[in-house]
Amino acid sequence: MNAQNIDNKPKVQKETKNKIKVEFERTPLKERLKAKFLSMFFVKKVVWFLFRLVLLVGISYIVLFPFFTKIAGSFMAPEDFVDVTVRLIPKNFTLDIYKAVWTELNYFEAFTNTLLLSASTAVIQTLICCFVAYGLAKFKFKGNKFVFLAVIFSLVIPHQTLQLSLFMNFRYFDILGIFQFLNGGGISLFGKTITNDFLAAIDIFPDTWEKFTTSGITLTNTYWPMIILSLCGLAFKNGLYIFMLRQFFRGVPDELEESAYIDGSGIIRTFITIILPLSIPMMITVFLFAFSWQWTDDFYTNLFFTTTKTVLMPKIVGIPSSLTTDYAGQNLYYSAIRNTCGIMIIAPLVVVYLFCQKYLVQGIERSGLTAD
């Protein structure tokens, strides 16, 4: 085709300042279409396109179908579950389940409590993990590798292993025996026991902290265990966040900071004014993980909140008393109620996800994550 064009010199038909209209012989349309669509390359492309589409749509269906059934089931009345003709579209449309969950299971209270807890811990975790990861990625100091190993160690140990001692440590919270010492628990020196009623004497803590025992403070049923763990970068999956952020910071060129140092900026200032703005997509990714995993977490909430005083999202899953039934479809109906609770728990998360999801991939893509 090209050779032909070169042979027959194109005739200049019309020439203006910007455009030149040239006439040359083109291959007929039929030939061109043939070359384009009847080649093996094109057939392969179409087959691959179809295969890919079917696969992706199929797996999307697998991911979305359970959510769809949850939503469909949540609008159904108990009668629908014994009706064989009713499957995915409710016949007796009702909002009873939503109403009951909202009023009887304290949904709103749970929502505000969980929002407070998740937002605060997620912000703290994101910032602390950024700090630790930056320190690990960009500074060569003795013990760097050791600290990184410790991070991995905290990720590898399953939290169920630490279940009992986590509870005990926060039930009787004490660091190095300080509280015990301050509260008259006594400390033994050279065989003598020195008692100290310091805390009792000054009485600085409000009533919410009255549960002092001789073995430390009771922090269970408060947000403190989560906040303390977040402040140290030890909360749920924080090792993973630190690992991800570390890889990201390693991808940031050193020259950026060096030029800032030469301009006289300190280490902290460089971090805050130069590095942090760069890493916003990655930070949003980590925030999204931290927020949503804390939101749905049932391990720590069940462990640290032993009473029903503080209602949190994962604890509202249950059967509202007005909906109890001995009906034939009881099993399915209760399952639908539990799933409705699930929908209501994740509904706020869906909103957050819709806003953050484009950063999720972007943040990861820019991280240049490598394993070396």
Place this chain on the structure above:
Amino acid sequence: MTKDVAQTKVKAPKRKKSASLDRRKARGGWLFVLPFVIGFVLIYLPIVIDSIRYSFYQIKVVAGGGYQLIPVGWANYNEALFVNPDYVTTLLSGLQSLAFDIPMILIFSLFMAVLLNQKMAGRAVFRAIFFIPVILSTGIMESIEAQNVLSDYMGEASGIEDGSGESTASEIVSAMDIEKLFSGMAVGEGLVTYVTNAINNIYNIVNRSGVQMLIFLAGLQSISPAIYESVQIDGATAWETFWKITFPMISPMILVNAVYTIIDSFTTDSNVVMTFISETYQKANGNVLSSAMAWMYFLIVILIIAAIAGILSAFVFYQRRD
């Protein structure tokens, strides 16, 4: 440098005041990791050590608000291994499913990552859908899903329903179909059941491979397009490109993901051993027993991780950047 300074006797008062950049940077490094180090030493290590210690004790909560520890030696371990009827069998079946799931998750997430990395219409939508499970199907949702009979029920096209939610026709494929498919080929029964299980388990596998997909995607993004261009010019097919370029370049990610998948699948709530340990924790006097069980489980899994990481790292290809 310092010698020259001393010889020419140029006074450098500033030098004394501020340490060298390297020194300052080393100090800065400690400053950044300080929160973690403090927390690790003061809070985490005591918790870990206590957890090991508790597994050798019985705990009695004293009325005054304290607790009492009664040392019992190896009794908890003894009870877990030899007295408790279910622990060893649960452990074995848990490890068995681990061996089944991990290759499946790795293969699936790599495949999906390669697919989602290609340029196509609606890529953003598919990515958004595929990462939904990472965000939404964790924690409490996982436990709801574990006893969910609704989606099985809804998924059936028809059938007589007794209202119990259990049904026989809920599996997507049965071994029969696959066997028909494989009957011409001389593959063993094991492979047939493996494939059947994988397909019936697909929801589970999709749900659990979200983070792995993200990590693989990041790895794929970091491969330089210039390499692909040059092999294309050399006339490599897509198949060759995958095995000769993509696979070696992504192999460090495979190691990371293998380790992450092992950790993730044995700490997740839906793991049978973890469920069993949690149940034991709730029982009377089960808290110390569950500690002992969890530590034994942890040791086994650490050994598995070490072995797999050791084997895989022999095959990992690291690109020299410098």
